Amino acid sequence: MYTHPILPENLSAIEAYAQRHKTPLVAIHSSGFYSYFQINLPGAFPIVDTHPDETATTDLRLLSPWPELTAFAAELTKDIDGLDDVEHGHLPYVVILLHYLERWKAAHDGKYPATYKEKTEFRKMVQAAARTDNPEGGEENFEEAAAAVLKTLVPPSLPSGLREVFEYKHPEPVEQRSGFWLIADAVKQFYEKHQCLPLPGKLPDMKAQSKVYIQLQNIYKAKARSDAAEILQIVQASPGGERVDPAEVDLFCKNAAFVKLINATGGEGDASISRADRLRSAAAREFANDETAALTLSPLSLLPVYLALQAAGTRAAAAAEAVNHVGSSAGHSSNSSSGGAISADEILATIAAQVPGAEKNERVVQAAGEVARAAGGELHNVAALTGGMVAQEVIKIVTKQYIPIDNTCVFDGIASRCQVLRL
Structure with missing residues (x-):
């Protein structure tokens, strides 16, 4: 200095x-x-632990749910109109949105709401499903669901920061690259195969019964561990991958959407x-x-x-x-x-x-x-x-x-x- x-x-x-x-x-x-x-x-100077705002890290995958999440939501809402007020008023908003997305798809040729107008109509559908004949005059979980429509009904995409990482031209051969670049290459292969990034696994707070929320939380965590394990397998199959710490892979997967490459052209x-x-x-x-x-x-x-x-x-x-x-x-x-x-x-x-x-x-x-x-x-x-x-x-x-x-x-x-x- x-x-x-x-x-x-x-x-x-x-x-x-x-x-x-x-x-x-x-x-x-x-x-x-x-x-x-x-x-x-x-x-090039990569940063994985960028500390993004917690509200920006929510990735619920409502437009591309995996089988375990779909089955869980379907089980809770198979008789949604017959649930008592306590159960109906404590359905997690993730489950509510998944249920009404299926109803929307059934009425719209299997397509999800994509435009702002369609999402607004879908939000009204969710709001109309809330019960108002209870002592509170409404249901907080349905209010949470309606508020989350615009920010959660987003198809998977590749953030610009990570795209820059994927497109970076390495000056050194594969076997000489750091653990970061080996993991980045594995995540790129994962994205090309699944058209989405590994799931971070973080579930935001929401109104729900403790038992149900924990079950839902475990489903997200299990999917995150599964994605990280798949990426670790790709890393370990690469030259030099055996020296990469699995904890480093987990950290990359949790922060993949916010990885930043500084001095990319330096x-x-x-x-x-x-x-x-x-x-x-x-x-x-x-x-x-x-x-x-x-x-x-x-x-x-x-x-x-x-x-x-x-x-x-x-x-x-x-x-x-x-x-x-x-x-x-x-x-x-x-x-x-x-x-x-x-x-x-x-x-x-x-x-x-x-x-x-x-x-x-x-x-x-x-x-x-x-x-x-x-x-x-x-x-x-x-x-x-x-x-x-x-x-x-x-x-x-x-x-x-x-x-x-x-x-x-x-x-x-x-x-x-x-x-x-x-x-």
Whole structure:
């Protein structure tokens, strides 16, 4: 980790060293009210334990139930109209939805409700089935069922994050891949065979009798264990699969829909694209987006802040290098600071050399003026805030939990906001 301005060629050398030794690299630059930090990861960096919101992890498979779940629901609802009020009012909403989905299919040529209009009609069907002649004047379990229609009647699909994992081009042969990639390949085979991901097995809370809820919960858990066992079998049949921990397979299966690949195009796969080309491409994209954002009153890009800080850092590092060189030639060392005063015009000239035309952008000119005014000085509150964000990102990388930024975070202390840029 380094916190001082550094020459681009020296930075490239440090990054190359970090890539060779598979070590994450964090660069931080703070000046005045502005700061940014960059995280350079050693190649593609997968995160399995992303800690998604619990409400997003619910996967009930109501449109593709397996035989055990179908049989359980059918048994509980075979005489649904003849059940007493207690039993009727404690049917789990999963069972209620499965029962009325069968009725819907019978009246719609075997098709599930697919459009918003059809799902709305289906929801009304469920609501109409609730009993209102009881002391409560309604049934909570049927209310839960109606509320769950839109978010649970969704056909299985492949999330974009996992699709990126499946499509990643491995630079190393199969036998040299980590356990993550062996499991990912097995999950891909599972998906291609079943057209769905392994079941996480988590069942949300719902109104039901304890005995019935536990039975339903066990059905979901058993299916999750069965899917994980099938994937483990595929993994163990692969070269090097015998070294994969079954617990790692279980964790992947529970979080498959939320697996994230950071720096998917980094490392060796990004070697043909220079840092300068990436920066110019990002500038063209961000400035084009700003034209639209101005019309919609959306936040404008913080790329001008990054350009100004990066240009000032390059100038300061070059000046310090020159002073040290002169000092060495004179037979003594120099410890001059890299944060000397640099004019806005010098900053803009450096920006123009890196991103031609950017120096004419009004917001770039403003950012350059602010950075020049700061004269390389760090404000304690901005530096502390930036350091706190960096600490959080380092913890994510070390523990491989939650999703770290990809790959640059810019902070504007004047507007009090951040933006993550892929540079």
